Every structure is written in C-alpha cells, then in structure tokens.
Amino acid sequence: MVQLFKNLYDYRELLKTNVKKEIRGKYKGAWLGVFWSLLNPILLLVVYSIIFPYILRIQIPNYTMYLCVALLPWTCFTSTIQQGTYAVVVNGNIIKKVYFPREILPISVVTSGVVNFLITSLVMFGFLIFGGLGLTPYALLFPIILLLQFIIMIGITFILSAVTVYVRDLEHLVGLGLMVLFYGTPIVYTMDSIPAKLAWILNLNPMTHIITAYRDILYYQQMPNWINLGILALVGVALFIVGYYIFKRLERNFAEEF
Amino acid sequence: MKDKHDKTIAITVRRVNKDFKLFYDKANTLKEKLLFWNRSKNDILHILKDINLDIYKGETVALIGVNGSGKSTLLKLMTKIIYPNSGYLKTYGKLTSLLELGAGFHPDFSGRENIYFNASIFGLTKGDIDKRIDKIIEFSELEEFIDNPVRTYSSGMYLRLAFSVAINVDADILLIDEILAVGDQHFQEKCYKRLEELKKDGKTIVIVTHALDVVKSFCNRAIWISEGVVKMDGDPKKVVGAYLNDCR
Numbered sequence: 001m002v003q004l005f006k007n008l009y010d011y012r013e014l015l016k017t018n019v020k021k022e023i024r025g026k027y028k029g030a031w032l033g034v035f036w037s038l039l040n041p042i043l044l045l046v047v048y049s050i051i052f053p054y055i056l057r058i059q060i061p062n063y064t065m066y067l068c069v070a071l072l073p074w075t076c077f078t079s080t081i082q083q084g085t086y087a088v089v090v091n092g093n094i095i096k097k098v099y100f101p102r103e104i105l106p107i108s109v110v111t112s113g114v115v116n117f118l119i120t121s122l123v124m125f126g127f128l129i130f131g132g133l134g135l136t137p138y139a140l141l142f143p144i145i146l147l148l149q150f151i152i153m154i155g156i157t158f159i160l161s162a163v164t165v166y167v168r169d170l171e172h173l174v175g176l177g178l179m180v181l182f183y184g185t186p187i188v189y190t191m192d193s194i195p196a197k198l199a200w201i202l203n204l205n206p207m208t209h210i211i212t213a214y215r216d217i218l219y220y221q222q223m224p225n226w227i228n229l230g231i232l233a234l235v236g237v238a239l240f241i242v243g244y245y246i247f248k249r250l251e252r253n254f255a256e257e258f
Numbered sequence: 259m260k261d262k263h264d265k266t267i268a269i270t271v272r273r274v275n276k277d278f279k280l281f282y283d284k285a286n287t288l289k290e291k292l293l294f295w296n297r298s299k300n301d302i303l304h305i306l307k308d309i310n311l312d313i314y315k316g317e318t319v320a321l322i323g324v325n326g327s328g329k330s331t332l333l334k335l336m337t338k339i340i341y342p343n344s345g346y347l348k349t350y351g352k353l354t355s356l357l358e359l360g361a362g363f364h365p366d367f368s369g370r371e372n373i374y375f376n377a378s379i380f381g382l383t384k385g386d387i388d389k390r391i392d393k394i395i396e397f398s399e400l401e402e403f404i405d406n407p408v409r410t411y412s413s414g415m416y417l418r419l420a421f422s423v424a425i426n427v428d429a430d431i432l433l434i435d436e437i438l439a440v441g442d443q444h445f446q447e448k449c450y451k452r453l454e455e456l457k458k459d460g461k462t463i464v465i466v467t468h469a470l471d472v473v474k475s476f477c478n479r480a481i482w483i484s485e486g487v488v489k490m491d492g493d494p495k496k497v498v499g500a501y502l503n504d505c506r
Contacts, residue, residue, distance in 0.1 A: 013374075013378035013382060014381070016384075094362045095339070096339065098355065098362055098379050099337045099353075100379050
C-alpha cells in the first residue's frame with residue numbers, strides 16, 4: 001500500500017500527462033471540444049426532465065433541480081466506470097513494451113472523470129443559483145462527498161480494469177450492469193416511492209447513499225446522514241484496498257495477454 | 259583493494275524459469291471453448307530454464323544467441339514487463355529500457371509532447387524533463403521537425419527520438435534490445451559514443467544484439483544464451499568465438 005503512494009509520487013508526471021491526454025483526447029477533432037462534457041449531461045437533463053414529469057407523471061417539486069443534483073454525479077460515475085473498464089486493455093501496446101506502475105492507468109481515468117465532473121458541476125451550481133434554489137453552507141460538504149465517490153470509483157475500476165484483461169466479456173457486462181444500476185439508484189424517483197420490502201436492495205448500492213448525500217446538501221439543503229456516509233467511507237476504503245490487491249495480483253501477467 | 263567481483267550488484271537473477279503457453283488457434287469464445295474443448299490443451303514452452311546471473315554495477319553486458327533462445331525474454335524479465343514463473347529477479351537502481359521503437363509514443367502528438375510523455379513513463383517529473391529537453395532535441399537532430407506530429411516521422415527519426423529520450427533519462431541501468439540497427443551509420447556511431455560515456459560514468463548496460471563486432475569492441479562481458487540456458491559467460495572475444503563456431 002505504501003508502494004502505491006510512492007509510485008504515484010514518483011510517476012506524478014505520467015499521471016498528469018495521462019489525465020490531460022484523457023480529457024483532451026476524448027474530444028479530439030470535435031468542433032466543440034471539451035464543451036461536450038458540459039453539453040452531454042445538460043441535454044440528458046433536458047430530455048429526462050421532460051419525460052419523467054410530463055410523460056411518466058412523476059410529481060416532485062422543482063423536478064429539474066431534483067434530477068440535476070443526482071444525474072450529473074451519476075453521469076460522472078457511469079462514464080468513469082465504463083472507461084475505467086478499458087483502462088488497461090486500450091494500453092496493451094505500451095504495457096507490452098515499457099515498465100511503469102500499471103495502477104497509474106485506472107487511477108488516471110478516474111481522476112480525469114472527476115476533473116470532468118468538476119467542470120460540469122460548475123454548470124450544476126449555476127443552475128442551482130439561477131434556478132431559484134440557491135446555495136446554502138451545506139454545499140461546502142460537496143468536496144467530501146466527491147472524495148468518497150472518487151475512492152469508491154477507484155476501487156471498482158481497479159477490479160474491473162484488471163479482470164477485463166482476462167475476461168473481455170466484462171466490457172459488455174459492465175454496460176448492462178450500469179444501465180440496471182441507473183434504475184436501482186434513486187435518481188429519477190424518490191426513495192419513498194420504493195416499496196419498503198425492496199428498499200434494502202437499494203440500500204446495498206453504494207451509489208444510493210452518494211446520490212442521496214448530494215441531494216441532501218444541494219436540493220433539500222440539510223445535513224446528510226453521517227452514519228450512512230461513515231459506513232460508506234469504510235466500505236469505500238475497504239473496496240479501494242481490496243481492489244488494489246486484486247489489481248496487483250492480476251497485473252503480473254498483463255503483458256502476456258496482449 | 260577492490261577487484262571486479264567486489265563491486266555492487268546491479269541485477270540479480272536467481273533460479274529463474276519462464277514458460278510461455280503455446281496456443282494453437284486460441285479458442286477464445288464460449289462457443290469455441292464448448293465445441294473444441296478437447297483441442298484447448300496447450301503446450302508449454304520452457305523459454306528460460308533455471309537462469310542464475312549476477313550483473314555488477316558498471317558492467318556492459320551483451321546477451322547473444324540465436325533467435326528464440328530466450329535472450330529478449332530475459333531482458334523483458336529484467337524490466338518487470340513480465341514476471342518469472344519461479345525464481346526471482348532483482349534490480350538495484352533506476353532502470354530504463356529501450357525494447358521497441360517509440361513505446362508509448364502517441365502518433366498524433368508532436369515530437370516535443372512525446373518527449374514529455376515518453377520521459378514521464380520512465381518516471382521523470384516535468385522539472386527533470388524541462389532541464390533535459392534541449393539536450394534531448396539536440397541529440398536527436400530533429401530540431402526542424404520537433405513540433406510536427408510523430409506520425410509524419412520516418413522510422414529513422416522515430417528511433418532517434420526514442421533513443422535520445424531513453425539515453426538522457428540518467429538511469430543507473432540501461433536495457434537495450436536490438437534496435438540500434440535502424441539508425442544510419444552517423445547516428446549509430448553517435449549512440450555508441452554516448453553509450454561509451456555512460457559506461458565511463460559507471461552505468462550498467464545490458465544489450466541484446468546480433469552485431470558481434472559491437473559485442474567485442476563495446477562490451478566487457480558477453481552471455482551466450484542457448485535454448486533457455488546460459489551456455490557461456492565471460493570475455494566477449496571468447497564467448498563470441500565459441501558462439502560463431504557453434505553456429506557453423
């Protein structure tokens with residue numbers, strides 16, 4: 001574990017160039033460039049805030065805002081996990097030829113996902129301010145929740161990116177899983193609308209608590225549930241450590257799989 | 259009094275075995291695995307068998323042998339790109355490898371950006387690279403083209419850029435795999451001159467090569483690997499002589 005932080009420090013320049021490449025390379029050649037990372041979630045938001053209140057008749061006050069504070073972090077989660085799954089596989093060529101700490105690859109994908117989200121969250125805060133809800137001091141808790149999300153995403157990406165090298169089917173499975181998970185997280189609906197018998201399933205999903213916490217501080221403007229967040233922090237750190245060891249175990253044969 | 263064998267060790271190889279699985283028409287999907295389950299028995303190729311080596315700091319070692327003898331595999335094990343099936347291998351000090359041309363070059367980025375990217379793979383920080391960038395560009399003789407995308411480079415230019423980065427990383431151990439042959443006479447001589455300098459600075463250099471003249475003139479130790487075992491190890495002239503006799 002100490003080795004991880006030493007490697008990250010020694011190879012910080014690689015991490016930095018990788019994150020930059022990830023962000024800039026994603027929209028290379030597109031006219032609107034990085035603006036796409038703003039436009040994508042906004043367009044999605046527009047579509048959903050028409051479909052759910054007007055067509056599916058979900059009755060929640062200020063639904064667009066309700067959706068916004070959950071949908072943007074969720075978009076960050078899905079796109080990061082999806083890209084993170086490929087993180088090692090797409091770099092097979094380099095892995096075969098040079099040594100560098102392989103964990104840089106998943107970490108830089110997750111980091112760039114979070115940087116991307118920070119850009120979109122500017123739009124989110126803009127919406128909140130001009131959309132009538134405003135910001136309260138609770139919004140200062142935003143970085144803490146984001147940090148939790150970051151740790152959880154790295155843990156998951158460690159595992160997925162390493163296993164995908166050996167089981168390529170995982171890429172497709174992850175896409176499917178994320179779609180299911182979207183409806184298994186209270187993003188477009190409220191937690192109350194779930195039958196009590198099924199609520200425990202949702203509570204097993206770490207993203208439920210992340211999304212709820214974002215919503216607490218930004219939409220309901222109240223203290224998040226610290227007990228839940230504390231448990232989540234423990235789970236997140238455990239996931240991170242377990243993920244790291246799985247990655248380290250599997251990385252030894254990476255070069256022979258390409 | 260310090261004699262040669264009193265020096266500090268740079269690379270230790272102990273009882274290293276490396277196997278490769280040989281797949282005949284690798285059955286990769288579930289359908290193929292179910293249909294051809296009886297065919298999926300793969301043979302195992304013992305590429306390295308029980309290798310023991312000590313390479314000392316400041317040595318210039320050539321690995322020689324016929325194609326497929328396992329010398330490149332040994333070099334890859336030293337870089338930690340692959341790991342042995344049994345035994346262990348340790349390197350002491352900062353290590354740079356030049357196994358294939360422009361590993362980690364991004365074709366759409368300029369030569370200058372690729373220097374930063376490539377050097378960062380070797381573990382340099384931005385400050386380190388800033389200090390070296392002029393030296394690297396000068397050595398590569400690519401001043402005119404340094405801001406053009408690398409995909410427009412010829413293979414010789416590619417080699418020059420890759421080699422210039424690797425050689426200016428200031429590693430303690432430099433591992434080079436049969437790539438110098440691409441450069442022209444002028445650049446090859448320049449590279450060997452630079453390698454000579456590194457040798458004088460006490461750097462450890464391990465090269466895999468078929469250029470036996472180079473082995474004799476440049477290296478102070480040659481290791482002949484044949485069918486996965488060390489067949490001979492010692493003075494380059496003697497080892498090359500024995501190797502040539504065997505090849506005939």
